[in-house]
Amino acid sequence: MIYRETGTFITSYLEDRKLFPIPFDKWAMAVFMLFMVFVVPFIASDYWLAAHLIPILAYGTAALGLNLLTGMTGQLSLGTAGFMCFGAFFTFNIMLRSPEWMNLPLAMMLAGSVTGVIGIIFGLPSIRIKGFYLLVSTLAAQYFALWFFRSYPYFLNYATATVTLPDHHFDFYGIGDVFGVDMASFEAKYLMSLGVVSALALFAKNLMRSATGRNFMAVRDMDIAASVIGIPVIRTKMLAFFVSCFYCGVGGALFCYAYLQVLGIRTFEMNRSFEILFMAIIGGLGSIAGSFYGTVLVYEFPILFSWAGDYLFGGAFDTAVVDNVAKITYGILIIALLIREPGGLAALWATAKQKLRTWPFPH
Amino acid sequence: MGFDWVFFTELIVGGLMSGVMYSLVAIGFVLIYKSSGIFNFAQGTMLLFAALTFVKLTEGGVNFWVALPVSMGTMVVFGILVERFMMRPLANQSLLSLFMATVGLAILIEGLAQYMWDSAIHGLQLADFLDLALLDPVNMTIFVVDYIEWLDILISKFDIFATIVAGTMILILAVFFQKTRTGMSLRAVSDDHLAAMAVGIPLSRVWALVWAVTGIIALIAGLLWAERVSVSFTLVEAVLKALPVILIGGLTSIPGAIVGGLIIGVGEKLGEIYLGDLIGVQGIETWFSYFIALVFLLFRPSGLFGLKTIERV
Numbered sequence: 001m002i003y004r005e006t007g008t009f010i011t012s013y014l015e016d017r018k019l020f021p022i023p024f025d026k027w028a029m030a031v032f033m034l035f036m037v038f039v040v041p042f043i044a045s046d047y048w049l050a051a052h053l054i055p056i057l058a059y060g061t062a063a064l065g066l067n068l069l070t071g072m073t074g075q076l077s078l079g080t081a082g083f084m085c086f087g088a089f090f091t092f093n094i095m096l097r098s099p100e101w102m103n104l105p106l107a108m109m110l111a112g113s114v115t116g117v118i119g120i121i122f123g124l125p126s127i128r129i130k131g132f133y134l135l136v137s138t139l140a141a142q143y144f145a146l147w148f149f150r151s152y153p154y155f156l157n158y159a160t161a162t163v164t165l166p167d168h169h170f171d172f173y174g175i176g177d178v179f180g181v182d183m184a185s186f187e188a189k190y191l192m193s194l195g196v197v198s199a200l201a202l203f204a205k206n207l208m209r210s211a212t213g214r215n216f217m218a219v220r221d222m223d224i225a226a227s228v229i230g231i232p233v234i235r236t237k238m239l240a241f242f243v244s245c246f247y248c249g250v251g252g253a254l255f256c257y258a259y260l261q262v263l264g265i266r267t268f269e270m271n272r273s274f275e276i277l278f279m280a281i282i283g284g285l286g287s288i289a290g291s292f293y294g295t296v297l298v299y300e301f302p303i304l305f306s307w308a309g310d311y312l313f314g315g316a317f318d319t320a321v322v323d324n325v326a327k328i329t330y331g332i333l334i335i336a337l338l339i340r341e342p343g344g345l346a347a348l349w350a351t352a353k354q355k356l357r358t359w360p361f362p363h
Numbered sequence: 364m365g366f367d368w369v370f371f372t373e374l375i376v377g378g379l380m381s382g383v384m385y386s387l388v389a390i391g392f393v394l395i396y397k398s399s400g401i402f403n404f405a406q407g408t409m410l411l412f413a414a415l416t417f418v419k420l421t422e423g424g425v426n427f428w429v430a431l432p433v434s435m436g437t438m439v440v441f442g443i444l445v446e447r448f449m450m451r452p453l454a455n456q457s458l459l460s461l462f463m464a465t466v467g468l469a470i471l472i473e474g475l476a477q478y479m480w481d482s483a484i485h486g487l488q489l490a491d492f493l494d495l496a497l498l499d500p501v502n503m504t505i506f507v508v509d510y511i512e513w514l515d516i517l518i519s520k521f522d523i524f525a526t527i528v529a530g531t532m533i534l535i536l537a538v539f540f541q542k543t544r545t546g547m548s549l550r551a552v553s554d555d556h557l558a559a560m561a562v563g564i565p566l567s568r569v570w571a572l573v574w575a576v577t578g579i580i581a582l583i584a585g586l587l588w589a590e591r592v593s594v595s596f597t598l599v600e601a602v603l604k605a606l607p608v609i610l611i612g613g614l615t616s617i618p619g620a621i622v623g624g625l626i627i628g629v630g631e632k633l634g635e636i637y638l639g640d641l642i643g644v645q646g647i648e649t650w651f652s653y654f655i656a657l658v659f660l661l662f663r664p665s666g667l668f669g670l671k672t673i674e675r676v
């Protein structure tokens with residue numbers, strides 16, 4: 001009964017363009033954000049922050065980036081982890097080699113932009129190559145990234161396998177000391193990730209309701225038709241690659257800095273790309289909120305599954321068996337979801353919302 | 364420094380041979396793509412599943428000539444199940460959903476294979492089972508350690524064996540597609556689903572058949588690959604290696620899969636040796652094959668032999 005539009009009348013075009021046309025939505029979102037910012041850091045334990053919330057934020061950014069490219073613009077990519085790798089390594093190098101005044105969020109944005117440019121380079125073939133054939137370009141990006149950072153140890157500061165990211169990189173002009181907060185604590189990392197992710201998600205949301213976003217979708221739906229009605233297809237595709245890779249790069253930087261706290265090449269193997277592709281697909285291609293729903297489901301599923309296995313059978317099976325059963329269930333879950341609801345979790349949520357709006361008189 | 368022609372030829376031959384191995388995986392891909400337009404990502408795990416089934420059977424003391432048909436049967440049953448529970452409900456959905464479903468299938472099979480059998484690395488010596496004397500009547504063994512010399516070039520006998528198997532398989536497939544009634548209906552379905560259904564071709568049965576045949580190909584390819592790299596998770600990665608191969612050849616062409624395999628096989632070897640030397644960094648073969656594929660695709664966006672897509676608004 002609460003989820004109603006009744007009584008909200010749109011009287012101007014400006015109102016029609018509001019981000020949250022239904023007041024309930026707006027308030028729910030505001031309460032949710034306030035809760036995430038002001039309550040969660042105080043009530044959540046380090047375990048919850050470090051092992052659940054922060055990775056979800058980092059993964060979510062990358063999934064959102066992929067969604068912008070695959071879901072919005074229709075360019076299939078298997079190179080997400082490669083672009084994350086670029087982002088993470090560039091962030092580290094910028095922090096390492098730049099003067100005092102550099103700070104982490106700025107470094108992430110810079111590294112994201114460089115990753116975006118690399119994304120454009122690997123996106124160039126999309127002008128001519130379409131559909132599944134484009135996989136080869138993004139796969140090249142994936143393997144090239146791994147090879148590049150493995151071959152040139154300069155970027156890993158000549159460490160053998162991994163670098164532990166130093167705490168002083170998190171310092172933000174001594175602001176932590178002023179308020180007596182440890183900037184490298186999980187709470188601070190969580191808040192930083194939350195800030196970056198919220199800003200990026202808001203930007204993506206707004207991008208998608210701008211002319212640029214509509215161009216993206218026109219190119220996705222049929223690029224020839226798009227070019228016929230005068231949309232600059234090449235520029236749109238390149239822009240999509242840039243934005244997407246920017247997000248993936250920032251996601252990779254968050255992944256290393258906020259979540260893992262170490263930087264290494266093995267973090268960004270091929271499997272990671274698939275994981276993120278699943279997040280985007282299960283969440284719902286073409287939906288910004290969906291990227292995060294999908295991330296939560298894909299990330300939490302194995303954890304929940306092994307927890308449930310432990311709880312129900314009390315370790316009667318060894319971890320390998322539980323692992324494999326989790327994989328089987330997971331595979332079935334994906335296929336079932338694709339059969340039942342190809343639009344992913346976002347589509348399920350939209351249906352639920354529609355039901356709520358018309359309840360109790362659906363006709 | 365003179366150009367080492369013997370070494371060069373050896374590289375070429377070696378490249379051609381590994382190209383054949385790629386082609387073997389690629390053929391399975393192409394079959395499914397041709398008949399249903401699906402990019403079957405699960406091909407690699409099917410390889411693993413098939414090879415693992417076979418290896419576990421033989422390790423359990425089952426005779427080779429029993430184990431082979433039994434694992435073939437498993438793959439056929441598997442193909443039919445896939446058609447019934449995945450393809451049929453997913454018919455008419457977007458290609459991306461179908462692709463993702465096969466990725467889901469890949470995870471499912473991976474879990475299933477390791478649950479049913481185990482995730483240890485198994486060695487496979489086909490030589491233990493096969494007494495194929497056709498290549499070398501004197502020594503009676505044909506496998507990896509053995510080389511024959513020809514014009515100063517060493518060629519692995521196993522590679523020759525793999526080539527012969529691949530060639531035979533392609534010949535059988537070609538005859539099957541061109542000459543038999545079932546093959547004809549397969550071609551009809553790949554041309555146009557709706558038209559094929561309209562003239563009374565049972566789509567679901569054709570798809571089940573394709574998945575079953577692909578399963579058998581996966582078994583053969585899996586065994587040959589396993590001989591080289593052992594039965595383990597590396598088999599799954601064979602698929603990512605085969606990707607540029609099918610894309611060069613064109614997703615819809617079996618000859619394309621072979622030519623693509625040869626191009627990638629040779630290109631990779633040459634690139635690794637000569638280009639790697641040139642820029643002074645090793646290990647470029649991880650991405651070099653994708654790069655070759657990109658160059659080819661830039662000139663022919665739907666592969667060398669792929670069906671030209673005509674786009675209309």
